[in-house]
Amino acid sequence: xxxxxxxxxxxxxxxxxxxxxxxxxxxxxxxxxxxxxxxxxxxxxxxxxxxxxxxxxxxxxxxxxxxxxxxxxxxxxxxxxxxxxxxxxxxxxxxxxxxxxxxxxxxxxxxxxxxxxxxxxxxxxxxxxxxxxxxxxxxxxxxxxxxxxxxxxxxxxxxxxxxxxxxxxxxxxxxxxxxxxxxxxxxxxxxxxxxxxxxxxxxxxxxxxxxxxxxxxxxxxxxxxxxxxxxxxxxxxxxxxxxxxxxxxxxxxxxxxxxxxxxxxxxxxxxxxxxxxxxxxxxxxxxxxxxxxxxxxxxxxxxxxxxxxxxxxxxxxxxxxxxxxxxxxxxxxxxxxxxxxxxxxxxxxxxxxxxxxxxxxxxxxxxxxxxxxxxxxxxxxxxxxxxxxxxxxxxxxxxxxxxxxxxxxxxxxxxxxxxxxxxxxxxxxxxxxxxxxxxxxxxxxxxxxxxxxxxxxxxxxxxxxxxxxxxxxxxxxxxxxxxxxx
Amino acid sequence: xxxxxxxxxxxxxxxxxxxxxxxxxxxxxxxxxxxxxxxxxxxxxxxxxxxxxxxxxxxxxxxxxxxxxxxxxxxxxxxxxxxxxxxxxxxxxxxxxxxxxxxxxxxxxxxxxxxxxxxxxxxxxxxxxxxxxxxxxxxxxxxxxxxxxxxxxxxxxxxxxxxxxxxxxxxxxxxxxxxxxxxxxxxxxxxxxxxxxxxxxxxxxxxxxxxxxxxxxxxxxxxxxxxxxxxxxxxxxxxxxxxx
Numbered sequence: 001x002x003x004x005x006x007x008x009x010x011x012x013x014x015x016x017x018x019x020x021x022x023x024x025x026x027x028x029x030x031x032x033x034x035x036x037x038x039x040x041x042x043x044x045x046x047x048x049x050x051x052x053x054x055x056x057x058x059x060x061x062x063x064x065x066x067x068x069x070x071x072x073x074x075x076x077x078x079x080x081x082x083x084x085x086x087x088x089x090x091x092x093x094x095x096x097x098x099x100x101x102x103x104x105x106x107x108x109x110x111x112x113x114x115x116x117x118x119x120x121x122x123x124x125x126x127x128x129x130x131x132x133x134x135x136x137x138x139x140x141x142x143x144x145x146x147x148x149x150x151x152x153x154x155x156x157x158x159x160x161x162x163x164x165x166x167x168x169x170x171x172x173x174x175x176x177x178x179x180x181x182x183x184x185x186x187x188x189x190x191x192x193x194x195x196x197x198x199x200x201x202x203x204x205x206x207x208x209x210x211x212x213x214x215x216x217x218x219x220x221x222x223x224x225x226x227x228x229x230x231x232x233x234x235x236x237x238x239x240x241x242x243x244x245x246x247x248x249x250x251x252x253x254x255x256x257x258x259x260x261x262x263x264x265x266x267x268x269x270x271x272x273x274x275x276x277x278x279x280x281x282x283x284x285x286x287x288x289x290x291x292x293x294x295x296x297x298x299x300x301x302x303x304x305x306x307x308x309x310x311x312x313x314x315x316x317x318x319x320x321x322x323x324x325x326x327x328x329x330x331x332x333x334x335x336x337x338x339x340x341x342x343x344x345x346x347x348x349x350x351x352x353x354x355x356x357x358x359x360x361x362x363x364x365x366x367x368x369x370x371x372x373x374x375x376x377x378x379x380x381x382x383x384x385x386x387x388x389x390x391x392x393x394x395x396x397x398x399x400x401x402x403x404x405x406x407x408x409x410x411x412x413x414x415x416x417x418x419x420x421x422x423x424x425x426x427x428x429x430x431x432x433x434x435x436x437x438x439x440x441x442x443x444x445x446x447x448x449x450x451x452x453x454x455x456x457x458x459x460x461x462x463x464x465x466x467x468x469x470x471x472x473x474x475x476x477x478x479x480x481x482x483x484x485x486x
Numbered sequence: 487x488x489x490x491x492x493x494x495x496x497x498x499x500x501x502x503x504x505x506x507x508x509x510x511x512x513x514x515x516x517x518x519x520x521x522x523x524x525x526x527x528x529x530x531x532x533x534x535x536x537x538x539x540x541x542x543x544x545x546x547x548x549x550x551x552x553x554x555x556x557x558x559x560x561x562x563x564x565x566x567x568x569x570x571x572x573x574x575x576x577x578x579x580x581x582x583x584x585x586x587x588x589x590x591x592x593x594x595x596x597x598x599x600x601x602x603x604x605x606x607x608x609x610x611x612x613x614x615x616x617x618x619x620x621x622x623x624x625x626x627x628x629x630x631x632x633x634x635x636x637x638x639x640x641x642x643x644x645x646x647x648x649x650x651x652x653x654x655x656x657x658x659x660x661x662x663x664x665x666x667x668x669x670x671x672x673x674x675x676x677x678x679x680x681x682x683x684x685x686x687x688x689x690x691x692x693x694x695x696x697x698x699x700x701x702x703x704x705x706x707x708x709x710x711x712x713x714x715x716x717x718x719x720x721x722x723x724x725x726x727x728x729x730x
Contacts, residue, residue, distance in 0.1 A: 385666070437526045467675040
């Protein structure tokens with residue numbers, strides 16, 4: 001029951017809403033709403049708990065897992081050090097198989113290529129399988145807006161992505177896009193699409209989705225997928241799914257377009273034996289997903305399936321500027337979502353609180369890196385730096401160290417705010433001089449005497465006491481006790 | 487055995503009794519304990535907020551103070567502050583060869599309290615006695631950077647009349663995270679609530695940790711929500727039931 005809050009308490013809360021002079025805004029407001037949403041909390045707990053338990057079980061049963069993790073890291077390190085050469089090799093291999101390759105500097109480039117292709121082909125229906133790269137560049141919205149004259153119907157065919165699309169929603173998790181929706185909400189969305197009340201059971205909802213999506217699969221003019229991996233040596237693109245939709249997207253329509261972030265490259269086909277084993281285990285707790293497809297160019301002579309035309313878009317969109325920097329490891333990510341599942345912050349807030357395509361620890365790292373710190377200043381602070389993400393990462397990305405480096409970059413670029421700058425200059429001078437440290441400790445003890453429990457405190461202290469008791473400073477410090485003799 | 491005490495600033499100012507217990511436990515084992523008085527803070531608050539220059543400046547002072555005399559070990563009753571020196575000094579001094587080498591050399595001798603007792607002193611039973619049913623919270627730095635997981639449990643297993651029980655999701659962070667607790671108060675508090683829910687479910691009447699900072703956070707939330715769970719640092723537990 002909500003009762004009228006005393007005026008003082010309201011003032012404290014208002015102050016807290018200002019973001020405590022640290023320049024942290026945005027995430028805090030969205031997180032506060034999420035933290036108070038019990039249904040969301042239950043949904044997240046259900047999904048992450050199951051994912052973490054499954055992941056632990058299959059990884060513990062794989063004795064070479066630590067060695068695979070080490071190898072994965074080394075392979076990615078080597079790939080990034082020679083990315084230009086490997087990209088060229090990949091492009092040559094695809095072209096040698098009769099495919100087309102396009103290097104997209106940014107999302108706009110990629111959208112234009114696909115839009116122009118749709119116009120050239122007279123396409124009406126485009127089917128898509130799940131792809132974070134296309135979410136990143138908002139491909140669907142931009143195609144619909146920039147190429148509105150084509151009247152394109154773009155259909156997501158991963159079940160979760162499709163439901164998100166129907167609901168006008170965005171994915172809140174790399175692997176489980178609609179984990180924030182419960183069955184009631186999903187039933188509502190699908191019933192609206194069906195134009196009739198569907199029963200809220202998995203069988204009925206699944207069968208409706210299957211019927212509806214099949215119609216789209218067979219009429220599609222173009223199929224668009226992402227790529228879980230691209231192999232430089234052979235020009236092969238790997239898609240790893242559980243629903244089999246990527247197979248229908250890549251084999252039925254005459255044209256297949258792949259949108260692949262340039263960091264998804266691995267040098268050799270045999271490298272996949274390391275990554276495929278890690279990806280399914282880390283992402284969904286499976287040894288392998290149900291469908292693991294390797295696609296190399298368009299349908300060849302004498303081959304029974306595959307698209308007639310194959311287009312590979314190698315997309316940069318901010319990635320190459322991280323090469324050779326202290327942030328390069330962020331490019332090693334294979335988008336398994338394990339860091340989201342174990343992150344105690346993500347588990348409280350869900351993905352939408354991050355306000356970006358990528359959420360959780362990896363989102364807090366790559367969003368400011370790809371978009372610029374100014375666009376996502378709060379995200380590097382959305383972490384207690386507990387390191388659970390680093391521990392869970394199948395490639396061993398030190399995510400919490402990268403968050404620290406991002407915080408440092410903000411300070412260096414003057415984005416941390418005057419209040420923090422003054423506070424930490426003060427901290428430095430106090431801690432460098434034991435005399436000052438002792439004086440401020442005595443001053444603190446004197447100052448706390450008139451403090452009353454319900455009185456709102458300024459700044460960070462107020463942010464603490466809004467929800468937690470503040471411990472008083474001790475009557476005598478340890479150093480005083482030591483001097484007196486222990 | 488000559489040991490220098492590294493007492494974290496918040497232990498010095500808020501929980502000095504933890505430092506006192508560390509001294510008593512070490513002395514009982516015949517360790518020659520010294521407290522270098524020039525020490526203040528390891529610089530972690532600045533480091534965690536991205537103020538690396540300020541952290542380096544405070545870190546340099548730490549190196550000066552603890553290099554002044556030769557100690558066999560530097561013992562600290564906090565996994566977090568130990569990690570700052572042993573892992574993150576080399577990180578912030580990466581491009582400064584002199585300080586980097588100094589911090590790596592010193593870092594090898596800085597040991598978290600339970601790590602020191604079990605792995606250096608070879609002690610597991612300190613003859614302590616404390617009645618109760620307890621859960622142990624391993625701070626995140628101690629768990630992941632230091633990998634000191636079993637040591638506190640082995641020490642607690644030898645405490646008379648203390649029953650150590652497991653609790654759900656015990657690997658989850660308590661939500662303190664230094665300045666995170668005040669920059670993201672709602673998420674931080676929700677994280678504490680999750681720990682408290684698990685604590686309640688475990689039936690424990692005592693919460694123990696090797697990090698006073700996690701305890702300060704959890705205790706602050708426990709008291710605010712009307713729980714009177716006993717909250718103790720590992721050193722206080724190992725020092726209990728002993729006269730003088």
